[in-house]
Amino acid sequence: MAVGDGRVSGDAARVSVETPPEGGVRINDRIDRRNYTIRTGGGVSPVPADGDRFRYPTDVTIALSTDHLEFVPTGASFVHGPDNMTEVELFGHEAFPAGTYTVELSGPLKLYAEVPGPFEVENRVDNVLIDLPEPRTVVVGARSHHERPAATVTTTEDPCDVMRAVSTFGTELKTRGSKRSYPTLRGHPPAIEVGGELSIPSGLESPEGNVRLEVPPELEYVLPAAPLSYYLEAPVRQSDTPALVVEGTRHRLDGGDGFERAVERTLKRSFFLDCLVRTEGQRDVMLFEREVLDGTLGVDIETLHGRPPAERLEAYLDVPYGTIEEHLPDWNLTAHVQPSRQGIEAIPFLANDLAVVRTHDGPTPRGDAPEGESETADGCASVVRPPGADSLAQAWVGPGVPIGASKATPQAYRNWMEREPADDEVQVAVVCNDEEMLEEGDTARGAYGSNLNLPFEVTFHDDLDTESLRLVFESDLDYVHYVGHVGEGGFECADGALDIAALEEVGVDIAFLNACRSYEQGYRLIEKGAVASVVTFDEVLDEGALRIGKTMARLLNRGFPLYGALAIARRCSIVGSQYLVVGDGNADIAQPRGLIPWVAEVESVGADEYRVQVTPHLSGSGGMGAQFRPGVGEDPSVFLVPKDLPEVRTTADRLREYLESASFPVFVDGEFVWSSDAAERF
Numbered sequence: 001m002a003v004g005d006g007r008v009s010g011d012a013a014r015v016s017v018e019t020p021p022e023g024g025v026r027i028n029d030r031i032d033r034r035n036y037t038i039r040t041g042g043g044v045s046p047v048p049a050d051g052d053r054f055r056y057p058t059d060v061t062i063a064l065s066t067d068h069l070e071f072v073p074t075g076a077s078f079v080h081g082p083d084n085m086t087e088v089e090l091f092g093h094e095a096f097p098a099g100t101y102t103v104e105l106s107g108p109l110k111l112y113a114e115v116p117g118p119f120e121v122e123n124r125v126d127n128v129l130i131d132l133p134e135p136r137t138v139v140v141g142a143r144s145h146h147e148r149p150a151a152t153v154t155t156t157e158d159p160c161d162v163m164r165a166v167s168t169f170g171t172e173l174k175t176r177g178s179k180r181s182y183p184t185l186r187g188h189p190p191a192i193e194v195g196g197e198l199s200i201p202s203g204l205e206s207p208e209g210n211v212r213l214e215v216p217p218e219l220e221y222v223l224p225a226a227p228l229s230y231y232l233e234a235p236v237r238q239s240d241t242p243a244l245v246v247e248g249t250r251h252r253l254d255g256g257d258g259f260e261r262a263v264e265r266t267l268k269r270s271f272f273l274d275c276l277v278r279t280e281g282q283r284d285v286m287l288f289e290r291e292v293l294d295g296t297l298g299v300d301i302e303t304l305h306g307r308p309p310a311e312r313l314e315a316y317l318d319v320p321y322g323t324i325e326e327h328l329p330d331w332n333l334t335a336h337v338q339p340s341r342q343g344i345e346a347i348p349f350l351a352n353d354l355a356v357v358r359t360h361d362g363p364t365p366r367g368d369a370p371e372g373e374s375e376t377a378d379g380c381a382s383v384v385r386p387p388g389a390d391s392l393a394q395a396w397v398g399p400g401v402p403i404g405a406s407k408a409t410p411q412a413y414r415n416w417m418e419r420e421p422a423d424d425e426v427q428v429a430v431v432c433n434d435e436e437m438l439e440e441g442d443t444a445r446g447a448y449g450s451n452l453n454l455p456f457e458v459t460f461h462d463d464l465d466t467e468s469l470r471l472v473f474e475s476d477l478d479y480v481h482y483v484g485h486v487g488e489g490g491f492e493c494a495d496g497a498l499d500i501a502a503l504e505e506v507g508v509d510i511a512f513l514n515a516c517r518s519y520e521q522g523y524r525l526i527e528k529g530a531v532a533s534v535v536t537f538d539e540v541l542d543e544g545a546l547r548i549g550k551t552m553a554r555l556l557n558r559g560f561p562l563y564g565a566l567a568i569a570r571r572c573s574i575v576g577s578q579y580l581v582v583g584d585g586n587a588d589i590a591q592p593r594g595l596i597p598w599v600a601e602v603e604s605v606g607a608d609e610y611r612v613q614v615t616p617h618l619s620g621s622g623g624m625g626a627q628f629r630p631g632v633g634e635d636p637s638v639f640l641v642p643k644d645l646p647e648v649r650t651t652a653d654r655l656r657e658y659l660e661s662a663s664f665p666v667f668v669d670g671e672f673v674w675s676s677d678a679a680e681r682f
Contacts, residue, residue: 015059015109015144017046024070027060027109029144034108034591034621036142039127041068041135049139054102054112056185057174058141065137069113069130071105077128078104079121088123089636095120103130108591108621110184114139147188148417149348154192154199159217161198162344163236165190166226167206169351170233176309180231181274183623189230189348191417194341206235210247210310214239215259219339220359223347224260228267230351232313244317247310251317264356265321271354272328273297273316275625275640280305287627288637288646289327296323329640332563332618333585334389335408336360338398345410346397353586354624356391362398383537392617392642393563393585401519401537402580406563409526412583416531419509425457426589427477431469432462433484433493437514437546466491466498473500473525476507479556479589483549486515500524510562510587514549516540522582532562532583540578547573554674558663559592561585564617568599568665572672588620595619596628596641599665602655602678610655610682612648616641632658652682 016028024039025046044064051061077088080102088094096117103113103121105128116136122129150172155165172187179185190204211234215221221242229236234244242253244266253262276290280302290301299315333355337343343359350357384400396402397409432438461472469491472480482491489497500506501524511533513522522535534552536545551572555565563585570577598616605611614630618641627638632655633648650658659666659679666678 015142017060017062017142019044019046025062025064025140027111027140027142029109034144036107036109036111037072038140039068039070039072040064040066042066046140049141051141053114053139054141056110056112056143058112058143061139061141063137063139065135067132067135069115069138071107071111071128071130072126077121077123080104088121088128091123093120093122103128106595108595110143112141114141143184147186147352149188149191151201151204152191152193153201153204154195154197155344156196156198157194157219157341157344159219159222160238162219162222163215163217163238164198164200165192165344166222166229166347166351167235168200168204169226169230169348170235171204171206173230173233176233178274178277178305178312181271181278181625183625186231186352186623186625188352191414192345192348194344206233208235209233210308211313212237212245213243213253214245214250215242215253216240219343221259223337223339223343223359224263224357226347227351227354227357228263228270231267231271231354233309246314246317249314260356260358266317267354267356268328268331269319269321269324270313270316271624272324272640273299273319274312276301277304277312286637288635288639291637293324293327298323329624329643331356331391332624332642333393333395334358334391335395335397336386336402336405338362340398342410343397346408346413349413349584350395350397350408352623355395356389358389360386360398362400392567395585403537404577404580406581406585407523407583408585409583412526412531415509415526415529416584416587419531426479427475428458428479428481428589429472429475429477430458430460430481431464431472431483432460433464433469433482433491435463437483437549438462439546439550464493465495466493469493469498470503473498473506473508473511474503478509480508480511481549481553482511482513482515482518484515486513486518486521490521491515500528503528505529510589512549512552512556514545514552516545519580519582526583530583532581532585532587534562534566534579534581536578537580538578544573548579551672555665556588557590558665559588559590559597559619560617561588561620564597571667586620591621592619593662595622596626597664598628598630599667600632600675601667603669605649608651610650610652612650612655612658614645614648615643616645618642631661656682 018026020026023043027036044066046062046064049061049063051058079086096119099117101115105111115138119130119132153165153168155161169189172189173180174185174187211232213225213229213234213236215225217238242259243250253259255262279287279290297319304312333353335350335355335357337357337359339359382400385403386394386396386405394405395408396405485492490499500521506528509531511525513535516539518535519537522533525533548569551569552565562581596616598614601613603611612632616628626641628641629638630645639645656679659675664675666673666675668678
């Protein structure tokens, strides 16, 4: 850690701290472009401090002297004392006597503050305030939510070698306890590269423990088992019949529903019950799912807290899946993976998402590829429709143009791995090459940069020629929103067409290509260095495209990742089904107001009575295991996300107060609006 020029750095490639001219400090995640602003009573001079004082790891730790701290933005707020933990609820005010306390906050970064008592804490709509009677030394630690592979394993396509490679995944977990169910305490599995021989970096060999997976030596077994192997830190070994072996006891994984379904259920059960067990101890929050299931599981949650992984797992396997099934969070991702080089190289990133993995043999030609695309960018014009899955999003890894799923590619993940740290603002370009769609361009002008949580630098371009558009795509930009037309030759410009294939590389990370049949150009962007693109595979009506574009602009600006933003935008227009993500669907451009973005549904059910249902989504940096309090209604519980939360009945006055508390998307009696506009109706 170094100090100089007003900046304190921890991991120089990841997190830095600066002192803005207006005072306080701002902690910057330089890779994911996230920040956490801490305002103080005046100017401060932070110095490096020892992060070992906190129970959980930090990327940067500083000490400063102040009598006032104001944290913006905020999520859940906890104060850990010597003997107990207090949650400071929204609109709550708590006073703490003499002693040493740790304040824990969730947001774009995980933040801890060691504060000497006495002091007072107030949790308001826009911030959390800590007031001390006089200036004292406060120690602040922050941890990035961002994780990228720390190493790369080389393997052949031989299933036995792939088993060895997958067996390294669990070595990156930051804890083997139940708190591995928190997304910030799971390290990213090593990347995999297919080569001429197996090569595992030193320190990544999976130790033989009391838990292992046994599967036949076929990729159709190894790949679906990878997320479970990662989460349980269970090495994968060869066997004629698939089984989970716990302290010598074999639990078969080839029951009536098949191997993939058995693996899915084992992963979900282990993860979910870890989420319940982790609530024990100092962090005794009111988790809704635990409150509902207490006394019905047949296992003692309190006793399991702190027990070894194998002992917990044995107890979990005794819990009938049907007992917990309806209480599980909605699973974020199901990935359909071809057992090939592409599938092998994609599997570490799917395991990191705790995706449900199913294998497929590739597309079956249907003869109904989009007109004008006799050969798509990946060499296959076949349109494929992945089978239905019980998850919010689906990904397709392999040849073909998927309908109803994203097109995930190892190249997109590699591009994400190579993303360079940056200290400047998020760079956004809006290009409108179609005068009939200027309304969408005007909406984008107003939307991007209105998110006060993160500074944007937005440039606007109209009616570009091919050379000017080439310069846009080659520039170092976080996001490009393109409105116009794409023909057989590429992006249509006044002086011809620009084909991304002709570019040596692109500097754009994410692109939204709101044009008919933009799939091939979006795929080319990934080949040339982009992380993700939202594209169309057929004709779209201008009016529908305008609605999708306007909605996507605001959702992305509010912190929704591509998966979530597109899922909501599809509900706003009949042409939404024509859009898909190519690349990494978890990619995003802005930080949400806290850690979790959400959408609400409001329905009038009587005189001064309204039904409200809140649906939190995962953010790009908040994976499975995150939790959320909706802030509407009287229930103080937190919920695992993502899922549709229980309905709440409320009055117009209380509903208006909720809608004015933040900016989020709302469906009011089926009509899509934003909370600020919806508040005016009540």
